[in-house]
Amino acid sequence: MVARRGRRNGSAVTPALDADNAPTAEMPAVGVNGSDPVRAKSIPEAAVARLAVYLRVLSAMAEQGATTVASEELSAAAGVNSAKLRKDLSYLGSYGTRGVGYEVRVLVGQIERTLGLTRQHKVAVVGIGNLGHALANYGGFPGRGFPVEALFDVDADLVGVPVGGIPVSHLDDIPAVCSERGISIGVIATPPTAAQSVCDRLVSGGVQCILNFAPVVLQVPEHIEVRKVDLAVELQILSFHVARRADDANGSHKVGNGMVVR
Amino acid sequence: MVARRGRRNGSAVTPALDADNAPTAEMPAVGVNGSDPVRAKSIPEAAVARLAVYLRVLSAMAEQGATTVASEELSAAAGVNSAKLRKDLSYLGSYGTRGVGYEVRVLVGQIERTLGLTRQHKVAVVGIGNLGHALANYGGFPGRGFPVEALFDVDADLVGVPVGGIPVSHLDDIPAVCSERGISIGVIATPPTAAQSVCDRLVSGGVQCILNFAPVVLQVPEHIEVRKVDLAVELQILSFHVARRADDANGSHKVGNGMVVR
DNA sequence: CACTGTGAAACATTTCACAGCC
DNA sequence: GGCTGTGAAATGTTTCACAGTG
Numbered sequence: 001m002v003a004r005r006g007r008r009n010g011s012a013v014t015p016a017l018d019a020d021n022a023p024t025a026e027m028p029a030v031g032v033n034g035s036d037p038v039r040a041k042s043i044p045e046a047a048v049a050r051l052a053v054y055l056r057v058l059s060a061m062a063e064q065g066a067t068t069v070a071s072e073e074l075s076a077a078a079g080v081n082s083a084k085l086r087k088d089l090s091y092l093g094s095y096g097t098r099g100v101g102y103e104v105r106v107l108v109g110q111i112e113r114t115l116g117l118t119r120q121h122k123v124a125v126v127g128i129g130n131l132g133h134a135l136a137n138y139g140g141f142p143g144r145g146f147p148v149e150a151l152f153d154v155d156a157d158l159v160g161v162p163v164g165g166i167p168v169s170h171l172d173d174i175p176a177v178c179s180e181r182g183i184s185i186g187v188i189a190t191p192p193t194a195a196q197s198v199c200d201r202l203v204s205g206g207v208q209c210i211l212n213f214a215p216v217v218l219q220v221p222e223h224i225e226v227r228k229v230d231l232a233v234e235l236q237i238l239s240f241h242v243a244r245r246a247d248d249a250n251g252s253h254k255v256g257n258g259m260v261v262r
Numbered sequence: 263m264v265a266r267r268g269r270r271n272g273s274a275v276t277p278a279l280d281a282d283n284a285p286t287a288e289m290p291a292v293g294v295n296g297s298d299p300v301r302a303k304s305i306p307e308a309a310v311a312r313l314a315v316y317l318r319v320l321s322a323m324a325e326q327g328a329t330t331v332a333s334e335e336l337s338a339a340a341g342v343n344s345a346k347l348r349k350d351l352s353y354l355g356s357y358g359t360r361g362v363g364y365e366v367r368v369l370v371g372q373i374e375r376t377l378g379l380t381r382q383h384k385v386a387v388v389g390i391g392n393l394g395h396a397l398a399n400y401g402g403f404p405g406r407g408f409p410v411e412a413l414f415d416v417d418a419d420l421v422g423v424p425v426g427g428i429p430v431s432h433l434d435d436i437p438a439v440c441s442e443r444g445i446s447i448g449v450i451a452t453p454p455t456a457a458q459s460v461c462d463r464l465v466s467g468g469v470q471c472i473l474n475f476a477p478v479v480l481q482v483p484e485h486i487e488v489r490k491v492d493l494a495v496e497l498q499i500l501s502f503h504v505a506r507r508a509d510d511a512n513g514s515h516k517v518g519n520g521m522v523v524r
Numbered sequence: 525c526a527c528t529g530t531g532a533a534a535c536a537t538t539t540c541a542c543a544g545c546c
Numbered sequence: 547g548g549c550t551g552t553g554a555a556a557t558g559t560t561t562c563a564c565a566g567t568g
Contacts, residue, residue: 217341239377239408360550
């Protein structure tokens with residue numbers, strides 16, 4: 001440790017690192033790394049996101065009875081190229097057989113281990129509106145491993161009402177309930193104005209990670225991991241590509257710095 | 263130049279490029295680029311995602327009456343560092359004033375222009391379950407610019423029923439309705455099994471971009487832009503970080519290839 | 525001989541650091 | 547003096563291409 005990330009304001013609270021949703025980029029892969037002689041280098045952030053996709057594809061294949069799979073086949077199903085797939089899998093260790101491929105079972109096990117899916121991660125959903133409902137009813141999220149164990153809302157009419165089998169608690173009880181029930185992941189599905197205060201309460205309740213659906217940049221202590229899902233941003237990125245395509249198609253001209261302008 | 267993107271199968275259908283949600287990485291920024299002597303280089307993919315965030319922050323600031331903002335302030339609010347912010351804004355052109363900062367109004371206008379937000383992009387939502395409802399009720403998505411103009415579902419009981427003011431149509435009518443209404447963005451909120459077929463119909467209806475909430479890798483023609491939002495993947499990435507942290511904390515040891523294993 | 529595992533090259537993104545301007 | 551804009555360095559990611567192996 002020691003060598004902190006350069007510019008860092010003195011405060012204990014920093015903006016959730018990435019401005020983007022980035023399942024890729026940023027961060028030197030594992031912990032601090034660099035000046036620390038002990039810590040080894042680990043899996044690139046970008047690869048982690050893909051491992052989760054491979055896992056799903058592999059599980060589907062296993063269900064279909066496949067026992068073995070080659071990088072070419074798996075990569076096609078996962079929408080990446082085979083070199084990338086092989087490189088990604090190589091971060092787990094050497095679990096393939098040259099000339100043959102990978103054993104589906106083994107790969108599933110290794111990816112699960114690497115992603116920490118052998119432990120359970122209890123989830124709390126905050127904000128039981130349309131989206132919160134949808135999330136709560138997912139009922140024990142993706143497959144197994146992410147049981148929803150607490151729900152919160154401000155609405156007095158909602159408090160006490162069970163949704164997907166779990167009674168809704170009040171926002172004020174977030175810290176107590178979360179630490180009682182050992183929640184490790186908080187999902188924020190509130191309006192943007194409430195998000196930061198909800199986030200603070202989740203953190204004080206001992207939650208380690210936050211998945212944020214509210215369109216705001218959360219400020220969190222640095223040991224908290226935040227990921228965000230931002231509809232507006234996604235749509236605007238798509239919009240950019242539509243616009244770019246339109247520009248490319250017809251007579252576009254360059255502006256000062258050489259950028260296509262229209 | 264010349265050098266085509268290596269592997270690219272001859273088929274007209276390719277897996278949606280990125281395996282990850284990646285608002286960053288992959289793609290040489292703008293269109294073909296490289297062998298084309300005319301086309302200029304453009305905004306990095308990673309920067310585009312952040313521009314959308316800056317836009318939101320700037321809009322909030324404008325509402326609060328701010329007329330001018332310095333890179334340090336804006337970057338803090340957006341959760342990035344100021345160098346990155348300045349670099350990102352420089353892709354738009356030179357709209358700042360040295361010694362002063364940026365004019366909020368101007369920046370908002372430039373980002374909107376760059377993201378193609380001056381045109382409207384009509385949206386269709388497919389799959390009116392919990393999530394679809396939530397999306398439909400967003401009622402003209404983020405602010406302005408993304409009006410929801412069509413809804414689809416298989417459920418006969420739902421067809422004809424208005425949700426958020428728009429009557430639900432049947433899946434079979436996707437191509438006709440989409441091309442009639444000039445839909446440019448399709449949002450898939452169906453169960454995974456239906457997603458690919460829905461996607462195909464959206465494409466045949468002339469939709470240019472797809473936002474996919476279903477946990478499957480869609481295969482699309484290469485001129486179609488796909489982005490995905492995958493809850494399972496997000497949670498598993500968080501899980502990875504929890505696990506990594508736990509490993510880092512206590513006596514971890516390295517395995518063959520030098521990776522932290524537990 | 526097909527297919528994995530991986531150095532090394534190519535590419536993309538971020539950060540540094542400072543020249544230049546108001 | 548304070549702050550933008552940007553080359554150049556550093557870092558991270560993807561792709562190539564091939565040696566190695568069951």
